Amino acid sequence: MTAAPLTLLEIEALARSAHEGQTDKAGRPYAEHLAAVAEGVRLRGGSPEQQAAAWLHDAIEDEALSLTWLDSAALPQSVKDMVLAVTKRPGEPVEEYTARILATPGALLIKEADLAHNADPARLAVLDTPTRDRLSAKYAYVRTLLGLTAP
Numbered sequence: 613m614t615a616a617p618l619t620l621l622e623i624e625a626l627a628r629s630a631h632e633g634q635t636d637k638a639g640r641p642y643a644e645h646l647a648a649v650a651e652g653v654r655l656r657g658g659s660p661e662q663q664a665a666a667w668l669h670d671a672i673e674d675e676a677l678s679l680t681w682l683d684s685a686a687l688p689q690s691v692k693d694m695v696l697a698v699t700k701r702p703g704e705p706v707e708e709y710t711a712r713i714l715a716t717p718g719a720l721l722i723k724e725a726d727l728a729h730n731a732d733p734a735r736l737a738v739l740d741t742p743t744r745d746r747l748s749a750k751y752a753y754v755r756t757l758l759g760l761t762a763p
Contacts (some may be wrong), residue, residue, distance in 0.1 A: 615686040620660055620667075623687075627667040630676035637747075640736045645729060646670070652725030662718050665694035669722055672699045694719045698726070710757040724760055727751050728744070 618626070627646050634642035650666040658666070664687065671677040672695060682692055697716035700709050713719045729735070731751045736744045755761075 617688060618664075618686050619665055623664045623667050627671060630671055631674065634674065634676065637743065638735055639647075642670075642674075642711055648729040649722070649725045652728055656725060657722055658721050658725075659718070660695065661688055661690050661722055664691045665698070665718070666722050666725060668695045669698045669726060671695070689711075690718060693717075695723055698723050706754060707757060712753060713758060720758060720760075723754075723758060727755055727760070 624647075628643045629645065631642040636642055636645050642672065646667055646669070650663050650670060653662050653666040668677070668682075668691070672679060672682060682695060685692070693716055697713050697719035713723050736748060739747070
């Protein structure tokens with residue numbers, strides 16, 4: 613007998629707990645970024661599965677949760693696929709990363725919301741100029757590879 617799928621509220625609570633104590637580059641609690649990406653997905657018309665994947669989009673990459681956990685989690689396969697698609701792997705060329713996102717149904721919307729929040733001028737403004745410039749160029753290149761227009 614398989615467990616009932618986790619609800620969106622359970623996934624949010626799990627993601628917040630998994631990232632507890634982590635901060636973003638601006639020193640803000642990491643859960644704020646997760647909430648912003650999930651809300652960005654919702655506002656862009658994303659499905660509950662895409663919203664779930666948005667809450668978990670950095671969990672594997674940031675080692676907040678393990679691949680073993682994801683594999684056995686009570687989540688639809690589509691959510692697992694989207695989380696894996698948006699998880700950057702060590703040493704992976706950005707071109708391979710973006711190709712995987714484009715090849716995975718639903719993943720592009722999550723990455724679009726992620727990039728929109730990462731590139732938010734208010735978030736970037738608190739960073740030092742070299743970091744802000746480096747990240748802005750990185751985000752612009754990823755948007756180009758994904759075929760996204762400017763935020």
